[in-house]
Each structure stands twice: as structure tokens, then as C-alpha cells.
Amino acid sequence: MTLAAAAGTAAHATTTTAAAGTHGFLSPTGVEIAFLLVGLVTFGAAVITVTTRQLVHAALWLVVALGGLAVEYLLLTAEFIAWVQVLIYVGSVVVLLLFGLMLTRAPIGRSPDADSGNRPVALAVALAAAGTLVWVVTDAFRTTWIDLDGAPAGSTDVTGASLFQHWVLPFEALSVLLLAALVGAIVLSRKAKADAASDAADTRRDTEGTR
Amino acid sequence: MAPIPGSGLAKGLAVTLRTMTKKSVTAPYPDTQPDLPPRTRGVIGLFEENCTVCMLCARECPDWCIYIDSHKETVPAATPGGRDRSRNVLDRFAIDFSLCMYCGICIEVCPFDALFWSPEFEYAETDIRDLTHERDKLREWMWTVPAPPALDPGAEEPKELAAARKTADKLAAAQAEPQEGES
Amino acid sequence: MNDVLDVALRLLVVFVVFLTFPLIVGQTEHKVMAHMQGRLGPMYAGGFHGWAQLIADGVKFAQKEDVVPAGADRRIFQLAPAVALLPYLLVLLAIPIGPGEGAVGQVLDAGVFFVLAVMGVGVLGSLMAGWASANKFSLLGGLRTAAQLLSYELPMLLTAASVAMAAGTVSLVGILDAFEWWWLPWQITGALVFFIAGLAELQRPPFDMPVADSEIIFGAYTEYTGLRFALFLLAEYAGIVVLCGLTTVLFLGGWHGPWGADGLGWVWTLLKTAVLAFVVIWLRVTYPRMREDQLQKFSWTLLVPLSLAQIALTGVVKVVFL
Numbered sequence: 001m002t003l004a005a006a007a008g009t010a011a012h013a014t015t016t017t018a019a020a021g022t023h024g025f026l027s028p029t030g031v032e033i034a035f036l037l038v039g040l041v042t043f044g045a046a047v048i049t050v051t052t053r054q055l056v057h058a059a060l061w062l063v064v065a066l067g068g069l070a071v072e073y074l075l076l077t078a079e080f081i082a083w084v085q086v087l088i089y090v091g092s093v094v095v096l097l098l099f100g101l102m103l104t105r106a107p108i109g110r111s112p113d114a115d116s117g118n119r120p121v122a123l124a125v126a127l128a129a130a131g132t133l134v135w136v137v138t139d140a141f142r143t144t145w146i147d148l149d150g151a152p153a154g155s156t157d158v159t160g161a162s163l164f165q166h167w168v169l170p171f172e173a174l175s176v177l178l179l180a181a182l183v184g185a186i187v188l189s190r191k192a193k194a195d196a197a198s199d200a201a202d203t204r205r206d207t208e209g210t211r
Numbered sequence: 212m213a214p215i216p217g218s219g220l221a222k223g224l225a226v227t228l229r230t231m232t233k234k235s236v237t238a239p240y241p242d243t244q245p246d247l248p249p250r251t252r253g254v255i256g257l258f259e260e261n262c263t264v265c266m267l268c269a270r271e272c273p274d275w276c277i278y279i280d281s282h283k284e285t286v287p288a289a290t291p292g293g294r295d296r297s298r299n300v301l302d303r304f305a306i307d308f309s310l311c312m313y314c315g316i317c318i319e320v321c322p323f324d325a326l327f328w329s330p331e332f333e334y335a336e337t338d339i340r341d342l343t344h345e346r347d348k349l350r351e352w353m354w355t356v357p358a359p360p361a362l363d364p365g366a367e368e369p370k371e372l373a374a375a376r377k378t379a380d381k382l383a384a385a386q387a388e389p390q391e392g393e394s
Numbered sequence: 395m396n397d398v399l400d401v402a403l404r405l406l407v408v409f410v411v412f413l414t415f416p417l418i419v420g421q422t423e424h425k426v427m428a429h430m431q432g433r434l435g436p437m438y439a440g441g442f443h444g445w446a447q448l449i450a451d452g453v454k455f456a457q458k459e460d461v462v463p464a465g466a467d468r469r470i471f472q473l474a475p476a477v478a479l480l481p482y483l484l485v486l487l488a489i490p491i492g493p494g495e496g497a498v499g500q501v502l503d504a505g506v507f508f509v510l511a512v513m514g515v516g517v518l519g520s521l522m523a524g525w526a527s528a529n530k531f532s533l534l535g536g537l538r539t540a541a542q543l544l545s546y547e548l549p550m551l552l553t554a555a556s557v558a559m560a561a562g563t564v565s566l567v568g569i570l571d572a573f574e575w576w577w578l579p580w581q582i583t584g585a586l587v588f589f590i591a592g593l594a595e596l597q598r599p600p601f602d603m604p605v606a607d608s609e610i611i612f613g614a615y616t617e618y619t620g621l622r623f624a625l626f627l628l629a630e631y632a633g634i635v636v637l638c639g640l641t642t643v644l645f646l647g648g649w650h651g652p653w654g655a656d657g658l659g660w661v662w663t664l665l666k667t668a669v670l671a672f673v674v675i676w677l678r679v680t681y682p683r684m685r686e687d688q689l690q691k692f693s694w695t696l697l698v699p700l701s702l703a704q705i706a707l708t709g710v711v712k713v714v715f716l
Contacts (some may be wrong), residue, residue, distance in 0.1 A: 056525055083507035091514025092547065098521045099540035108467045108528055141550065148669065156504040156564055223680045227430040237434040 035075045042068030048123070052112040059097050066090050080156040233259035249360045251315045251330035256352035257304055261325035264299035268326060276310035277317060278303060278343075304349060308334070309342040329355040361393075396453040404500070405487075406599045412483050417448045423631075423675045424448075430679040436630035451624075458620035464527035474526060475625035476619070478519025481512045482632040489639045490567050491648045492660035502535030505566035506554050509640060510547075514593070516629065520597075520604070523626070524614035535613020538604035538686060542594055546601075546694040548589040553584035557644045570648045577647070580711060584643035584647045587669070587697050592637040594693070596630060598674060600681035638670035639663070646670075649708055678698065 052058050066089040073082035125196035262280040280303035286296045318326045329352045336342050407521035432694045440446025469678030487500050488508055502508050524536020561572040605613035615626050646666050649659025
């Protein structure tokens with residue numbers, strides 16, 4: 001909705017062009033090295049997030065992981081997604097998470113009961129998901145290079161145009177879904193008269209507002 | 212008439228803005244001396260010529276911060292065959308201003324008008340013992356005591372003036388009467 | 395080499411602005427607040443009307459001992475001021491003060507998004523400080539900060555979206571290029587909502603419940619001393635500069651003015667920003683603090699509907715008249 005006006009120019013249908021002739025699969029340019037390093041940091045932060053015994057530390061490491069992801073998006077020229085990542089995840093979701101933690105119980109130091117005991121299962125699922133993703137993504141893109149002539153595929157212009165010209169229907173369907181979630185949250189909070197539900201409503205509305 | 216919504220908020224803004232354009236009331240003290248009202252309780256001065264060492268002030272002081280020492284002297288009889296009189300002589304009179312709470316009771320109870328308020332207030336010290344002002348210093352403060360403020364117009368005459376006038380009038384009347392009889 | 399020099403110069407200028415403008419706002423606050431209360435304010439530091447008071451304050455802060463409470467989470471406690479301060483520095487990079495490439499730190503395609511996203515990160519600093527201090531007042535302050543941010547972020551985003559709709563772009567420079575004088579009455583509701591919501595995000599009076607000194611001492615910053623405390627204060631004043639600059643750029647037409655827009659555009663921007671900063675101070679002096687529930691109610695029942703109405707108005711005008 002907010003981007004309807006922004007979607008002015010024509011969509012670049014060809015988001016990426018093959019230029020494998022001049023570049024190898026991994027030729028160490030500055031951007032690639034930066035991408036790898038940030039990736040390592042993001043990965044490390046993510047691992048600490050799920051292994052640390054200190055709840056609030058986990059939430060803050062999550063900030064690092066999500067921020068790292070935003071930087072990766074930036075390096076892939078997806079500027080719009082990067083800022084949305086920061087706005088929604090770092091700015092709102094993590095704040096909400098911390099809010100919830102502080103409201104309930106977040107002692108300074110270790111919480112021994114923070115471990116759910118599902119470690120092997122979680123590890124298996126994580127590895128399977130990671131394996132699938134890596135396989136699919138490398139298989140799909142291989143040595144594809146982003147064409148930097150003209151507006152890059154991830155820029156606000158192109159994203160807006162494709163979102164509101166080619167993908168309007170899914171977009172609106174998603175908004176209806178979010179609206180339903182919002183209404184549901186309000187109904188739940190009315191009936192139960194619990195404050196917790198209104199917090200859920202806040203996030204929903206945040207996501208709605210920034211979409 | 213119902214007030215316009217938000218008019219109170221606007222009024223508040225107007226008040227602060229108007230205050231900003233006016234001259235501020237702060238007196239930058241060390242640069243300009245404050246304009247103190249008469250009877251300001253700054254420091255206590257001792258008019259030691261009036262003191263009879265009656266000890267009333269020291270006894271009434273709630274903080275016991277007045278120290279008085281004295282001795283008796285005999286004054287030879289003024290007339291031959293008369294009796295020798297004894298007289299109190301002041302040796303020490305000190306007020307410890309680190310204890311004084313400026314209640315002014317000593318000044319109120321003094322029957323001989325030996326203690327006065329002075330508006331001087333700049334006598335801070337770096338050593339607390341220096342806040343005990345001895346007799347000389349207390350006498351010095353007397354020079355800073357302002358003249359008593361004038362009475363309100365139409366106020367009752369001061370007691371001592373009224374008494375003096377009464378006596379003077381009586382005397383005048385007594386002197387006038389015989390003259391009248393003569394003429 | 396020239397590019398490197400150019401980037402370095404821009405960063406340096408932004409950094410200098412970041413260090414001086416908050417101090418200017420702070421000193422103005424000292425003096426304006428004093429005179430609004432019939433006082434004189436600082437008069438001695440520096441000789442002329444106490445102009446160096448904040449420098450003296452800075453020296454004082456630097457001399458103080460850096461205390462970390464025994465029960466606190468050391469690392470997070472020490473990191474919090476930086477997290478609170480850095481976002482404003484980043485935001486300052488993207489605010490254009492004049493027309494053309496030369497008057498903005500870095501031209502960003504999604505400027506509005508960048509600015510709002512990064513400003514939202516700053517609150518993490520307060521949350522970290524509130525939690526890591528091991529102090530119940532700090533925790534309460536952190537909680538209030540989070541609650542306030544969650545409710546005031548929405549109207550801010552919605553009104554910014556309204557301007558983006560009007561201009562047809564989310565780039566700050568693009569919005570200013572598209573600006574016409576009649577946007578002022580058109581977007582006035584949005585401007586007011588944006589400014590008020592921004593004040594609440596900065597926790598400035600009358601929205602300073604998270605740091606209400608009469609209730610919770612100083613909220614999340616209770617345990618801080620010395621330089622770290624000074625950094626939090628600097629973040630607050632940098633936030634004022636950023637908010638006023640943003641309001642100027644989004645709603646008041648930035649470098650556009652009745653005359654002299656060609657060479658003196660930056661003067662207009664600075665002038666408007668300064669006037670807004672004065673308003674921030676003025677509001678602080680005039681109004682008492684709002685209660686916590688009033689704060690929430692104000693946002694959800696007044697600001698959000700108003701900003702939605704503004705979006706509707708923008709859409710209608712955009713479709714019907716343009």
C-alpha cells in the first residue's frame with residue numbers, strides 16, 4: 001500500500017544475467033570477502049543465540065544475526081529488503097521479544113532451565129533445512145551474477161514495481177491474512193481480557209504498518 | 212460557552228513564551244548585592260555598653276550557643292558615707308554561629324537592648340571554629356545594624372516617646388500653673 | 395583517490411555536525427528553559443552568558459569514575475550507550491540539507507526506510523541499559539521505553555508513508571525534489587503526528603515517562619555515571635537534531651523557501667530545524683509529564699487514527715487532483 005506510489009518505473013524482468021565467462025564461481029573480490037566474513041559473523045551469532053544459557057543474551061545475539069543478514073542483503077544490492085529487515089526484525093520483533101522477556105523473567109546470569117532437551121532433534125532439523133537450502137540455492141543460481149547496469153534487482157524502484165505490477169494478488173492475499181490475524185488477536189484479547197494478547201496485536205499492527 | 216479543545220494547551224505555550232521575553236528575576240548574587248529587607252536575620256550584633264550580664268539571652272537560647280563569662284567589681288560609694296555598690300563586668304561574650312539557628316529569641320528577651328539583628332550574611336569560614344564570634348567581632352557587627360524602619364503613618368506613638376512626652380507635658384503644666392496664678 | 399577523499403570529507407563533516415549540533419541544542423535548552431522560568435541559566439562558564447557550560451559539563455563527566463554495579467551484566471551494561479548513540483550518527487548521514495549531491499552525507503534510494511529503521515534500533519540501547527543494570531527502576535524504565543516505542547513507531551511510520559505516497563518516492567532527496575508549497579496544508583496533520591510521535595520516541599517531555607525522575611529516578615540510565623551517562627544524554631540531543639531535521643525534510647520542504655532557494659537552501663533547512671528544536675524545548679518547559687496509560691491511549695486512540703486519516707486524504711488527493 002505504502003509503496004504503490006513508489007512503484008513508478010518499469011519492472012526489470014531479467015533480474016540477473018549470466019556473466020560467468022569473466023568470473024569464476026568464487027573469485028575473491030572485496031565484496032565477496034566481505035560477504036563471507038559477514039556470513040561467518042552471522043552464523044556465529046546465530047549459533048550462540050541458540051546455545052547460550054542467558055536468555056537476554058540470546059535475544060541480543062539474535063540482533064547481531066539479523067543485522068548481519070541485513071548487511072548480506074545490502075551486499076547483494078537488495079537495499080529495500082535490508083532496511084525492511086532492520087525495521088521489522090531488529091526494530092520491532094526483537095524489541096517485542098526483549099519486552100516480553102523483561103515482563104516475565106529474565107535474570108542476569110544463566111537460566112539452567114532454558115534448555116528444552118530437544119537438542120538432537122533441533123540439530124537434525126537445522127542441518128536438514130540448511131542442507132536443502134544450500135543445495136537448492138547453489139543448484140539454482142550457480143555462477144549467476146547480478147547485473148549492476150541500470151537499477152539493480154533489489155532496489156526500491158524495482159521491488160515496488162514487481163510487487164505491485166506482477167505480484168499484486170499474493171500481496172493483497174497476505175495483507176488479508178495479516179488483517180485476519182490482527183482481528184483475531186483483538187478478539188482473543190477481548191474475550192480473555194489478558195494483556196498478553198494485546199502485545200501480539202501490537203506486532204501485527206507494526207507489521208501491517210510497515211509493509 | 213464551552214472552551215475550544217486545546218485552548219488550555221495554547222494558553223500554556225503562551226505563558227512560557229511571554230515569560231521568556233520578560234526580564235528574568237534572578238539576581239546574579241556575587242556580581243550584584245541582594246536588596247535585603249529591614250530586619251533581615253543575617254548576623255547578631257552585640258551593643259556591649261548596654262549589656263548588664265543578666266544572662267537572660269544565654270539561658271533562653273534553645274541551642275545554648277551563647278557563652279558569657281563575667282566577674283563582679285565593687286564600685287566605691289559615690290557619696291561619702293554611702294554604701295559600696297557591686298557591678299557585673301563582662302569578660303567574654305561569644306555566639307557560636309555554627310550552632311545558632313537564627314531564631315532571634317536572645318534578641319527578643321534582652322531587656323536592655325544589647326543585641327540586634329544585622330543583615331550581613333557573608334561570614335562563611337573554612338574552619339568551623341571561626342564561626343564562634345567573640346565579643347570584639349560581635350561589637351563590630353553593630354556598625355552594620357541599620358536604623359529601625361520608620362513607623363507606619365498614623366501608627367501609635369512608640370512607648371518610650373509617649374512616656375517621655377507625658378512627663379514633659381506634666382512638667383510643663385506644673386511650671387505653667389504658678390505663672391498663671393501670678394498674673 | 396578523489397572518491398576516498400570525498401567520502402572521508404563527508405564522513406568528517408557529518409561527524410562534526412553530530413558532535414556540535416546536539417551541544418548547540420543543549421545550550422539553547424539551558425538558556426531558553428531558564429528564561430521561560432524567569433531565570434538566567436548558566437552565566438559564568440566561558441565568560442559570555444555561559445556559552446561553554448556544556449563543555450565544562452563534558453569535562454566534569456570525563457573526570458567521573460566509570461562505575462559498573464556489582465550485580466550488573468558488565469558487557470551489555472558497557473555496550474548500551476554506544477548502541478543508543480550510533481544509530482543517530484548513521485541517520486544523520488542520510489538527511490539532505492541542501493539541493494544536489496553535495497549537501498547530503500549519502501544519497502539513499504530508500505531513505506525514509508533507512509532513517510526510520512535505524513532510528514528504531516536506538517531504543518535497543520535503552521532496553522539493554524535497563525535490563526543490564528540489575529536495578530528495578532532501570533528495568534521499569536526499560537519496559538516503559540519498549541512499550542512507548544511499540545506504540546509510537548506505528549503513527550510515525552504511517553505519516554512518513556503518507557509523505558512517500560504524496561511524493562511517489564521513498565528517497566529523502568526525491569521527496570524534497572517533488573515538494574510544493576501546498577503540501578504544507580495538505581500534510582499538516584501528518585506533520586504534527588510525526589513530530590509528536592518522534593518526541594515520544596525520544597522520550598522528551600511531556601512524553602518522558604520512561605525516565606520520570608520523580609517515580610523511577612532516571613529510568614534505564616539510573617546506574618550510569620561519567621562518560622557513559624554523557625553518551626546517553628548526547629544520544630537524546632542528537633535525537634532532537636535528527637527528529638527536527640527529518641520533520642523539516644519530510645514535511646516542511648527542507649531547502650525550499652520563499653526566496654533564495656538556489657544558493658541558500660541549506661540555510662532554510664538549518665533555520666527550520668532550529669525552529670523545530672526550539673519547539674521541542676518549548677514543549678518541555680510548558681507541559682507536565684503524561685501518565686503511562688495516558689501515553690498509550692494518546693497514541694492508539696488519537697495518533698494512529700489521525701495518521702490513517704492523513705493517508706486516506708493523501709491517497710484521495712493524489713488520485714483525484716494529480
